[in-house]
Amino acid sequence: MATEVPKFKHGLGESYKRKEDARFIRGQGNYVDDVQLPGMLYGDIVRSPYAHALITSIDISAALQVPGVVAVITGKDLEAAGLAWMPTLSADMEAVLAVERVHFQMQEVAFVVATSRYAAADGVAMVDVDYEPLQVVVDPWKALEPDAPLLRPDKKEKQPTNQIYHWETGDREGTDATFTDAETNGVVIKQDMYIPRIHPAPIETCGCVADYNRVTGKLTAWITSQAPHVHRTLFAMVAGLPEHRIRIISPDVGGGFGNKVPIYPGYVCAVVASIKTGKPVKWIEDRTENIGSTGFARDYHIHAELAADKDGTVKALRVHTLADHGAFDAAAQPTKFPAGLFHICTGSYDFKQAFVEVDAVHTNKAPGGIAYRCSFRVTEASYLIERMMDTLAHDLGKDAAELRLQNFIQPEAFPYRSALDWTYDSGNYEAALRLAMKNIDYEGLRREQLEKRARGELMGIGISSFTEIVGAGPGKHFDIAGIQMFDSCEVRVHPTGKVLARIGVQTQGQGHETTFAQIIAAELGLSPDDVDVEHGDTDTAPYGLGTYASRSTPVGGAATALAARKVRDKAKKIAAYLLEVHEEDLEWEPGRFYVKGVLGKGMTIQELALAAYTRCPPFLEPGLEAVNYYDPPNLTYPFGSYICVVDLDRGTGQVHIRRFMAVDDCGTVINPMVVEGQIHGGLTQGLAPALYEELSYDELGNIQGGNFQDYLVPTAMETPNWEIDRTVTPSPHHPIGAKGIGESPTVGAPQAIVNAVVDALAHLGVRHIDIPITPWKVWKILQEHGLTTD
Amino acid sequence: MSKHHIRVTINGTVYESDVDSRTLLVHWLRDDLRLTGTHIGCDTTSCGACTIIVDGKATKSCTMFAVQADERELMTIEGLEQNNELHPIQEGFYQKHGLQCGFCTPGMMMTSVALLKRNPHPSEQEIRVGISGNLCRCTGYVNIIKAVQYAAEKMEAAKQVPVAEGGD
Numbered sequence: 001m002a003t004e005v006p007k008f009k010h011g012l013g014e015s016y017k018r019k020e021d022a023r024f025i026r027g028q029g030n031y032v033d034d035v036q037l038p039g040m041l042y043g044d045i046v047r048s049p050y051a052h053a054l055i056t057s058i059d060i061s062a063a064l065q066v067p068g069v070v071a072v073i074t075g076k077d078l079e080a081a082g083l084a085w086m087p088t089l090s091a092d093m094e095a096v097l098a099v100e101r102v103h104f105q106m107q108e109v110a111f112v113v114a115t116s117r118y119a120a121a122d123g124v125a126m127v128d129v130d131y132e133p134l135q136v137v138v139d140p141w142k143a144l145e146p147d148a149p150l151l152r153p154d155k156k157e158k159q160p161t162n163q164i165y166h167w168e169t170g171d172r173e174g175t176d177a178t179f180t181d182a183e184t185n186g187v188v189i190k191q192d193m194y195i196p197r198i199h200p201a202p203i204e205t206c207g208c209v210a211d212y213n214r215v216t217g218k219l220t221a222w223i224t225s226q227a228p229h230v231h232r233t234l235f236a237m238v239a240g241l242p243e244h245r246i247r248i249i250s251p252d253v254g255g256g257f258g259n260k261v262p263i264y265p266g267y268v269c270a271v272v273a274s275i276k277t278g279k280p281v282k283w284i285e286d287r288t289e290n291i292g293s294t295g296f297a298r299d300y301h302i303h304a305e306l307a308a309d310k311d312g313t314v315k316a317l318r319v320h321t322l323a324d325h326g327a328f329d330a331a332a333q334p335t336k337f338p339a340g341l342f343h344i345c346t347g348s349y350d351f352k353q354a355f356v357e358v359d360a361v362h363t364n365k366a367p368g369g370i371a372y373r374c375s376f377r378v379t380e381a382s383y384l385i386e387r388m389m390d391t392l393a394h395d396l397g398k399d400a401a402e403l404r405l406q407n408f409i410q411p412e413a414f415p416y417r418s419a420l421d422w423t424y425d426s427g428n429y430e431a432a433l434r435l436a437m438k439n440i441d442y443e444g445l446r447r448e449q450l451e452k453r454a455r456g457e458l459m460g461i462g463i464s465s466f467t468e469i470v471g472a473g474p475g476k477h478f479d480i481a482g483i484q485m486f487d488s489c490e491v492r493v494h495p496t497g498k499v500l501a502r503i504g505v506q507t508q509g510q511g512h513e514t515t516f517a518q519i520i521a522a523e524l525g526l527s528p529d530d531v532d533v534e535h536g537d538t539d540t541a542p543y544g545l546g547t548y549a550s551r552s553t554p555v556g557g558a559a560t561a562l563a564a565r566k567v568r569d570k571a572k573k574i575a576a577y578l579l580e581v582h583e584e585d586l587e588w589e590p591g592r593f594y595v596k597g598v599l600g601k602g603m604t605i606q607e608l609a610l611a612a613y614t615r616c617p618p619f620l621e622p623g624l625e626a627v628n629y630y631d632p633p634n635l636t637y638p639f640g641s642y643i644c645v646v647d648l649d650r651g652t653g654q655v656h657i658r659r660f661m662a663v664d665d666c667g668t669v670i671n672p673m674v675v676e677g678q679i680h681g682g683l684t685q686g687l688a689p690a691l692y693e694e695l696s697y698d699e700l701g702n703i704q705g706g707n708f709q710d711y712l713v714p715t716a717m718e719t720p721n722w723e724i725d726r727t728v729t730p731s732p733h734h735p736i737g738a739k740g741i742g743e744s745p746t747v748g749a750p751q752a753i754v755n756a757v758v759d760a761l762a763h764l765g766v767r768h769i770d771i772p773i774t775p776w777k778v779w780k781i782l783q784e785h786g787l788t789t790d
Numbered sequence: 791m792s793k794h795h796i797r798v799t800i801n802g803t804v805y806e807s808d809v810d811s812r813t814l815l816v817h818w819l820r821d822d823l824r825l826t827g828t829h830i831g832c833d834t835t836s837c838g839a840c841t842i843i844v845d846g847k848a849t850k851s852c853t854m855f856a857v858q859a860d861e862r863e864l865m866t867i868e869g870l871e872q873n874n875e876l877h878p879i880q881e882g883f884y885q886k887h888g889l890q891c892g893f894c895t896p897g898m899m900m901t902s903v904a905l906l907k908r909n910p911h912p913s914e915q916e917i918r919v920g921i922s923g924n925l926c927r928c929t930g931y932v933n934i935i936k937a938v939q940y941a942a943e944k945m946e947a948a949k950q951v952p953v954a955e956g957g958d
């Protein structure tokens with residue numbers, strides 16, 4: 001079999017322009033809210049104004065009198081159908097519509113169905129709900145106190161306190177012993193850090209159009225879904241609908257970033273309403289509903305300790321985290337890992353010992369715990385270790401780059417088994433950091449910083465040398481709601497040599513229709529122009545787990561390459577038969593098999609495709625198609641080194657990012673243009689929580705900043721000109737060596753910015769500032785040191 | 791609820807309709823006229839996904855009533871391509887990878903078209919200011935800025951005024 005695929009030909013490695021753009025630049029995309037069906041009704045949700053209250057009554061009579069209102073569904077109606085509660089992705093139950101009690105502000109209480117959006121909103125205003133307010137708990141530490149009110153009496157048998165779980169991993173005794181030793185013979189540093197609750201806030205909010213056909217019993221639902229097949233299976237399990245009569249279509253999706261992984265009450269209500277009315281029902285949330293009620297990210301209170309030798313050689317890491325999961329444990333992550341991949345927190349450094357424990361609690365806040373453009377808590381992990389490395393450097397009086405170079409896992413150590421039991425596939429961390437340092441003239445910047453400091457100017461340089469962990473499975477360790485995390489591709493080569501491929505992952509802007517076409521084109525020696533890729537329709541696409549955690553290219557991309565190789569293997573058999581030679585006598589060059597030593601005697605892939613349908617060898621099935629379900633042997637470990645340079649405004653406390661150099665290594669690059677775009681976007685979503693975004697609550701559980709006027713998504717004014725570069729260290733176990741890139745920058749960037757700001761203030765004794773680093777926080781520090789200017 | 795008869799020119803075509811007082815322009819465009827290229831991304835006039843051009847000016851159509859569009863000339867994303875020829879801003883977004891999920895793209899392009907009409911040679915900073923009322927969650931704006939620069943150069947080369955036949 002010919003296994004060597006020449007790189008950088010036939011699409012792989014080329015900045016091939018995106019296929020999906022043709023419709024988007026013309027306004028011809030098809031997003032969920034663009035779907036309009038005959039007789040369609042509109043749903044709108046009555047939401048709780050209280051963060052914690054008993055529902056004493058719900059009066060829907062006035063709402064039913066509103067012109068255009070067709071029905072009002074309450075929790076009691078759903079309870080009668082056994083649908084008032086639904087399972088979350090973390091084995092908890094979540095209220096679809098509240099029956100007796102509301103647990104967070106904006107919780108869903110009733111669903112109004114009407115003939116127009118406006119009539120539905122009128123109906124919502126007329127639903128009269130009486131509440132009896134209860135004591136609100138927003139602080140997760142207070143939720144753990146013995147006298148805290150029990151927030152989830154519905155599951156008190158299973159969980160008698162507000163604590164959802166305690167989870168730990170690593171060698172506690174070994175780690176403790178190393179710390180005890182370091183306290184005498186080395187150095188121990190400790191730091192508390194809070195990574196606040198943030199929201200992915202894709203520009204398209206969540207929504208769905210549910211269309212239940214009473215005659216055929218088939219439910220078709222257009223859903224803003226990052227995982228349509230999983231949603232189909234969950235709908236079948238929860239609603240009791242036969243799975244072959246559920247069709248989930250995730251059409252064009254306007255950004256996901258983790259927000260569109262879970263199933264939300266609005267989807268279920270739209271489905272119920274369609275079944276109840278026999279008509280299609282559309283539900284589209286508005287922005288305030290999106291930020292206030294759908295999956296948030298982070299909300300980790302971290303205490304980290306690091307033990308090192310006096311020369312800065314790291315020895316052990318010890319971490320305790322309190323995770324605020326809100327009212328329901330709806331964290332979207334693999335079942336076996338309640339804190340996701342948080343225990344990747346030893347990062348790029350060769351720790352011999354580590355121990356991590358996480359306690360999760362309920363509070364009266366919206367449920368969630370999804371990623372915000374990252375792979376299951378790796379951002380929290382990377383943030384803490386990169387902050388700790390800088391803090392160690394600061395305390396030892398060492399240069400932050402030098403300390404990292406001293407402690408990196410060395411290139412020859414791969415595959416590297418970490419103290420917390422991950423097996424890193426490949427890496428060359430020093431090469432990435434040295435390239436970033438060279439590109440940005442690190443030494444020159446340090447000299448400049450000294451000069452500026454002498455003049456009273458505040459300039460900082462921050463480094464982040466992160467290691468990502470993406471591409472879940474393997475299925476034996478990773479599952480979503482029990483379903484193993486494989487992925488899939490089906491390749492059909494038509495008689496004229498054109499290809500239709502369908503994939504189990506689902507694009508929300510990443511460009512799969514382009515890059516997956518390039519993978520197939522490279523494997524078959526075709527032009528990507530001749531390969532169309534479809535996704536997102538569960539009636540046609542092979543089963544897949546969807547797109548999140550940067551798993552599309554590592555898992556779906558691998559399935560795609562292997563499906564194409566199956567096609568090529570079959571084409572080879574056909575070629576051998578028709579050319580009357582043995583298979584081993586054939587050579588492959590992109591697009592063609594030929595007889596070894598007889599360059600002129602061969603058949604192109606197009607000729608072989610036609611032959612598969614017109615003169616197929618008698619010992620083969622006709623046709624040229626293949627499907628592959630790929631269960632990866634390991635995760636992939638992209639990495640990079642970022643260097644950020646900031647100047648602080650002593651008048652306002654504002655942080656100005658002067659330069660940001662990002663060196664990424666995602667293994668083999670399929671499309672440099674697309675990779676570059678992913679990095680730009682990912683960096684901006686790393687900037688956002690570092691300086692701007694926070695979803696906070698007051699003591700009564702009222703959301704502070706639940707819309708785009710208050711929740712500060714960076715605009716073009718805040719976003720710097722990102723400078724990027726790359727190294728290439730292929731994954732040894734991925735069929736084309738690719739590792740995934742979408743989330744690395746969001747994982748790696750925040751701590752580079754924070755490290756830079758802290759570095760600018762380090763000579764004042766500042767060791768840490770919690771994100772988002774607002775001008776107010778910086779200004780207060782400057783004022784305390786008498787450094788503010790007019 | 792009172793109805794109002796309106797007559798609006800959109801992308802060169804005259805549309806007449808009876809609309810409720812409270813119907814937002816964006817809902818009329820999307821739900822009634824099925825011009826779904828104009829998107830909705832927020833409820834506070836912050837994101838700019840609904841931006842269209844009204845009498846030559848970039849306007850957030852979520853913050854105008856349909857009735858306010860009576861007797862005015864509108865241009866939406868669907869009107870950019872003329873005679874099967876892409877507008878330079880469409881080419882720019884395609885060539886420079888100025889879009890990913892595509893959701894902010896129509897509003898971003900309409901804002902850019904109005905910007906280039908007002909200022910055919912914007913500096914990078916002027917482009918940043920010009921598109922600061924439009925949020926993009928995917929691109930980090932880097933390639934959007936390049937797309938606008940591409941369009942500016944292309945239009946300069948063609949020596950033709952951008953936009954909006956029917957604009958001011």
